[in-house]
Every structure is written in C-alpha cells, then in structure tokens.
Amino acid sequence: MEVTLSPLSPSQSKTFFNSLLDLKEGERLRTCLQCGTCSGVCPFGYIMKFPPGKIIGALRAEIFDYVLKTDTVWMCISCNACTAFCPSNIPITEAVMTRTKEELLLAGNVPTELQSALENTQRYGNPLGESPRKRADWTAGIQPEVNILGKTRQPVDVLWYVGDYASYHSRMKSATQALAKVLNALGVKFGILGPEEFSDGDSQRLAGERGLFEMMAQKNGQAFRKYKFNEIITTDPHAFNALKNGYPALGVEYPVKHYTQFLAERIEQLKPMLKNEVKAKVAYHDPCYLGRVNGVFDQPRDLLTAIPGVELVEMSHQRLNSLCCGGGGGGMWLDGFQWEKAHTRVSEWRVREAVAAGADILAVACPYEPPRFEDAAKNVPNAGTLKVREIAELLAESMSL
C-alpha cells in the first residue's frame, strides 16, 4: 500500500504508543536513536513497508494508522535479531512487532493461512489441526513404554512437555522417538501428558494471539497441577520460552529446561554410551528461542562434539547472530504469504550457509527446523547431500538406539 501523508487523527498512535510504554522495559522506546540497526538486521526488513525502526518512527510521528493499513508486519518471524542488536535495548520483538500484530489481528487483518492455524489451536489445542487424542501416538513401539501420566498416575522426576510438531509432524516423530530412547537409556524417570497436553501457544502469541496463548497456558497449567514431577523438559525451544518467560506471569511456574540442557548435564553419563562414530562435518543451527532469546549456545554444541567422529563447523551466522529458520512468530503458518512477498525463504538462505561451511549434516534442536530445512535443501544448489538431523537423532544413532 502506498503511503501518502494526509491529516489524520493522532489518537490511535498515542493510545498504542502509551500501551507499549506500559510493557516490560517499554519505557526504553523513548530512547530509540532511529539508527536503523533493527531494520537492517531483520531478515525481511528489506521487504517490510514498515520495518521495526520505521514503526517506531511512525509512532513518534503519530501516523501509526498507516502501519495498520499495511500487511508486511506479517513478514516478522519474531527471530528477536532486532532486539538483540538494538543499542538502546528496546524490546522490539516483544513490544513493537508483537503488539502491532495484535492490533492487526484485532482489526481482522490476518492472512488466511495464519487464520487456520489459530482456529486449529483454539479448537484442537494444536495448530496442525490434528486430533488431540492422537497426541501420544508417536510413542507406539517404544520400549520401555513411555509413561503417559493420565494413564499411569505415577509420580516422575521429569515431565517431558513434547509439544505440537514433535508430537504430530511426520518428519519430527522419529526425532521425538529418538529422544525417548535416549532418556530411557539414561534411566530417566519421565512421563508425558499425551492427550492432556495443549500447544504451548508461544508462536501464536508472537503472531498476535495473546488471548489464545493465555488459554493454552491455563489448560497446560491445569494438566501440570494434576501430576507429581520435579522439573519440565521440552523438545521445542518455543515451549521452553513459554514455560520459562511467559507462563509464570499467568501463575504457571515450574523449573524448565530444554532437552539439550538436560542432556548436557548428564554428558559424563552419556559419553561412554556414544560408541558409534558419526563421521561428518556438522554445522549447528542455533534456534532463535534457544540461543538468542534464552542464551543456550554451548550445551547443544557440547552434545554434538561428544559424539565420536563429529567435526563441528560454524556457519557465517551463529550464536547471537544466528539466522532464523523462518518458522517463528507465525512464519510456520505463513509460507505462502511470505513467498508471495519475498520469493525466497530464510530457510534456503540458511541451507546455503550450511553448504558454504562445508557441512555434511545440519544439526538442529527445534522441531520446526527439520521439515523446513529439508524442504529448503531441495531448492538450494549443491545441498542434495546435506542431511538435517535433530541432535537427539544423532545421539541415538551414536548410541545404537
């Protein structure tokens, strides 16, 4: 949409700006230098009519109405790069981008693809629109049997919050099974919620659906309260982020770790079990909500280098400066929309980096990534032999599980 300046009411800008100031660290918005770092570091900033810095500029100029007439904020994949590199430490992703999406959503300006993921979450408790009853179907055949808490009612040490894609996605199920086998091999007393587990809701929240996030937190909280456990581990960095940073304010507070942290704590126990060589150059992709947002950079690398034969190589974007797979903040459900706007995918960019780094394997630790990167590898020259593997899969392979 073309923007022409004309007299308009500044009230909407003011109200919205004030609502941002009330958020955590929101006052920092006043310190924006308009340096443009956020818009430059944003993987899709070049496509947005209003990249982050320009939205802040529009708020100050009281022309936020123009932002609401555009739809390119849906290119934001909530990768948090803008926030990580803002010299004024403004919570750009959480405040500016997410709240703008909330406003668009309230105004009904929602791409249809995203709409169905949100409706599915509301109805089935997962964005894929799968039957809640089948949430634990991936456990079939795992020995010893996976403890589904609603059935056994046994207290456990660890509640494994499996998550949507890890439970249902056909590519991810093998990685989820691999993690179950690794946990069994380590003798971890764990259980899952199965059909009582709901989506963590974090990506929906970052796509502007805060109400849905609260509903999911409430339902998961009800399920957690029914069982006895000491801590929660998650397969999905988004779930980890929700449980660590979002749920406590809603009264759902438990010690939580990503599975790579949990396994890294047991690395001495793991090492003698890692017998098979995985002879490969492995590039590790830092998931945004494990690395950049929550500072877990080393544990996944420690697990990988513990596998005999693995030579770790780094891609040009790594650690704090990692490049998103494109699936966050609703990106998982906006593939068509984003393709129409950009005619490229961030996941393909990332796969090109893995190829350039000479990697045989692109190792990941987030359930959005195997399907995204495997699809991308089909489109990228010279990526035909690149394998995409969850860390849990590589561990299980080395342990002959």
Next chain:
Amino acid sequence: MKIAVPVKFVPDLVEELTIDSSGAALDTAWLRLIINEFDDHAVEQAVILKERGGGEVAVLSAEADGVDDFLFTTAAKGADKLVKLTGDFSAVNNHALGKAFAEAIKTIQPDLVLTGVQAHNDLDGSLGPLLAEYLGMPFVGYVSGVTVSGDKVIARKEYSGGLVAEVEVKLPAVLGIQASETPPRYVAYSKIRQVMGTAKIDEQAAEGLDAASGVTVSRMFQPESAERAAMLEGSPEDVSDKLIGIFKEAGAL
C-alpha cells in the same frame, strides 16, 4: 433487515468415525462435533450483509457440545441474537431439525434466512429446501454472493461448468450458501472472551422433535473393499520394483 442463520453441527472428521452396535448410526462415544463448514459461510455472509446495509443477525443452533462457544464466536463477529434450541437432538434428521428451526425462525420473522447449502451428514436432503417448505418461502441454493435491493435480493448462483446466474428472489426467502463473498473472518480469542461476559444465549425448548419423520437409516457401514485391488507390501524399494514389474507386464513400460 432481519437475517436468521440456522446452523448445524456435524461430526468432525478429525476423529475417525465408527459405527455403533446397532449398525445404523455413528458411535457417539468419541464423536466430536464441529460447525458445518457451509453454515460458517452463511454466518459470514449474514454479517457481511449487516455491515453493508445494516440490520440484525440471529444465529440459531441445536444444543450440542461446543455450541455455546460457537454462538459466542458469531456474536464476536457481529451476530446480534443467539438462539440455542434445547431437546434431544441425538437421533434427529434434517426433516425434524428443519421443523424445529422453522418454529423458532417464525418468531423472529426474518426477511432473509441464510443456511449452508449442504452438510456432509445430510442423509435426508439438505436443510435449506426443507426450511423453505416449512416456512412457505422461496429457496435458491448454491449461492456465493447476495445483493439486497428493496424487498428483493439478487442471489449469485453457481452452476457446473463455470456458469453463474443472478437470480432475483422476493423476500422473505431462504438461501443455501455455498461460499460467503469473503472467507469467514478470524476473531481474536480475547474478543470472544469479552463477548462471553456480555452476550446472552436465548435457550428455547424445541417443539415436536420427531426423529421418525423423513427417512430412517437401515444400515450404516464403512466402504467395503473389493477383491480387485492388490496391495503391494515391503520396503519402498521392494514396492517400486514390484510396481515396475507390474507396469512391464501390462505393457505400460
């Protein structure tokens, strides 16, 4: 303009359907109900008409699991009146449901009745024509666009082969909606929650529910597999080898 939208809840195909021990009905133990997709479009079309020309939208549904949430969602979209018919609808077919809806709709005295053109569990005809008959109104089905002009509407009706007709209908009338002019909108959950606190659902006891009217189902069964198909088993490599062999044998390769 007053618009009434009677909607139907149908089995959600996300869960596998099983037949109960009577052999003539679905097993309801795991059955999950969902709004008939075409009815969702009918609600959207009603809200579009209200936004375009003003008026009042009443959404009616028979009681079932999840109906309250659905009605509140329609209120968040713009419906003004929510009606829930109460009674035992478990074994009710469209003839009986149509009669119950018709009685409730008569008290609303709408200018226009919009309903989904079909539902996947229509065993005894679709609801729209039955309603039109019970209400003594004209019916046009497969409608994907509605323009109101005075006491008439122009309904855009789709035919096969890509043909479209514009049909003028005198009001009051019943239209079977194939698709709303724009896809059903999304309403933020926070808006629905807000509506839950303010909107009221008007509960009315359905009168004269007679499951025996219309048709009765004598047998319900899963598609039965014939002997003609051969299933190839084994690893993907084995299966593709066998398939190539079959193609060669058939002279296709």
